[in-house]
Amino acid sequence: xxxxxxxxxxxxxxxxxxxxxxxxxxxxxxxxxxxxxxxxxxxxxxxxxxxxxxxxxxxxxxxxxxxxxxxxxxxxxxxxxxxxxxxxxxxxxxxxxxxxxxxxxxxxxxxxxxxxxxxxxxxxxxxxxxxxxxxxxxxxxxxxxxxxxxxxxxxxxxxxxxxxxxxxxxxxxxxxxxxxxxxxxxxxxxxxxxxxxxxxxxxxxxxxxxxxxxxxxxxxxxxxxxxxxxxxxxxxxxxxxxxxxxxxxxxxxxxxxxxxxxxxxxxxxxxxxxxxxxxx
Numbered sequence: 001x002x003x004x005x006x007x008x009x010x011x012x013x014x015x016x017x018x019x020x021x022x023x024x025x026x027x028x029x030x031x032x033x034x035x036x037x038x039x040x041x042x043x044x045x046x047x048x049x050x051x052x053x054x055x056x057x058x059x060x061x062x063x064x065x066x067x068x069x070x071x072x073x074x075x076x077x078x079x080x081x082x083x084x085x086x087x088x089x090x091x092x093x094x095x096x097x098x099x100x101x102x103x104x105x106x107x108x109x110x111x112x113x114x115x116x117x118x119x120x121x122x123x124x125x126x127x128x129x130x131x132x133x134x135x136x137x138x139x140x141x142x143x144x145x146x147x148x149x150x151x152x153x154x155x156x157x158x159x160x161x162x163x164x165x166x167x168x169x170x171x172x173x174x175x176x177x178x179x180x181x182x183x184x185x186x187x188x189x190x191x192x193x194x195x196x197x198x199x200x201x202x203x204x205x206x207x208x209x210x211x212x213x214x215x216x217x218x219x220x221x222x223x224x225x226x227x228x229x230x231x232x233x234x235x236x237x238x239x240x241x242x243x244x245x246x247x248x249x250x251x252x253x254x255x256x257x258x259x260x261x262x263x264x265x266x267x268x269x270x271x272x273x274x275x276x277x278x279x280x
Contacts, residue, residue, distance in 0.1 A: 047243065054244035057235055064231035065252055071149055071227060072214045078153035079213070080206065083160030090165055093186060101161070108158035113151075114219050120151040121223045148220040156213050163209060167202035168194055207264035211257045218253075228252055 043049075089101035108116065125147050134146040171194050179189035221230035232249035236242040 049244065050241055051244055053239075054241040054248065057239075057245075058248070060231050060235060061228065061248060061252060064226060064228040065256075067145075067225070068214070068217055068227040069256070071145070071152065071217050071220065071225070072210070075149050075152040075156060075217070076210050076213055078149070079156035079160050082153065082157035084164050086157060086161035087164035087168065088190065090161065091168060105158045105161055108155055111155075113155050113216050114222065116155050117148070117151045117219055117222060120154075121147045144220075144223050144225045148217075148223055148225045152213065152217060152220070155216070156209065159212075160206065160209055163202050163205045164198070167198040170201050171197050204264055204268035207260060207267055211260045211264070214256055214260070215253065 086101045086104055089097040090105070092098055092101075111119075121144070125143065134141045134143050136146065168190075175193055175197065176189055179193040180186070184192070217227060218229040220227055221233065224230065226234075228249055232245045236245045239245075
């Protein structure tokens with residue numbers, strides 16, 4: 001496509017649109033900074049901020065951050081693997097697999113995550129006579145960590161499975177028909193033909209689901225897992241810096257989720273299928 005024709009189709013040159021986007025980001029950032037400064041000034045009239053002593057406890061927040069990232073990463077991997085299996089079960093030609101997958105998805109998606117955590121840790125764990133530590137293939141794992149990751153993985157798998165299912169169904173049925181006509185069975189056609197194309201579709205929403213998973217990990221504080229939120233609560237109960245500690249907590253979560261949100265946006269544009277460039 002020639003430059004003139006490209007300009008006519010998109011309406012604006014790429015450089016101009018990039019500059020326009022940068023200016024919009026700067027403007028929004030400036031407005032947010034001014035708004036926050038005004039709020040800070042109003043609050044400072046009645047509340048004596050004590051940032052220096054509060055910031056001396058960042059080591060505790062850093063430990064909570066490491067645990068939050070570990071829990072989120074492991075739960076995302078396990079949830080994605082289980083979610084893919086559930087999605088394949090719901091699309092299976094075998095009716096009992098479809099019914100089991102449907103029951104799993106609709107059961108967990110209609111239970112509050114807080115309730116599911118309490119059920120897993122205070123209900124299922126004692127039923128398995130799980131103590132303070134879980135022995136898993138010779139590894140001694142903190143019981144709170146094990147059941148927290150398991151609950152988060154099982155719960156997120158019900159949402160991730162729908163992402164995979166939508167991605168698989170977005171592939172034209174003729175792809176499967178062509179693979180079957182070449183002698184592949186259903187599972188080989190799904191593995192070598194459909195799934196590689198579907199992964200391109202599901203990567204952006206999976207990144208968005210990772211953001212939701214990170215935020216949901218904050219609820220693991222109810223089983224005394226010392227992640228970020230419980231760390232802030234414990235620090236606030238010991239020292240009179242509640243405003244500062246919870247502001248630091250919010251900043252830590254934003255430091256995790258905002259880059260993931262930007263990555264999700266970039267991946268959505270990169271892997272956009274059948275879309276056209278936006279004309280503004």
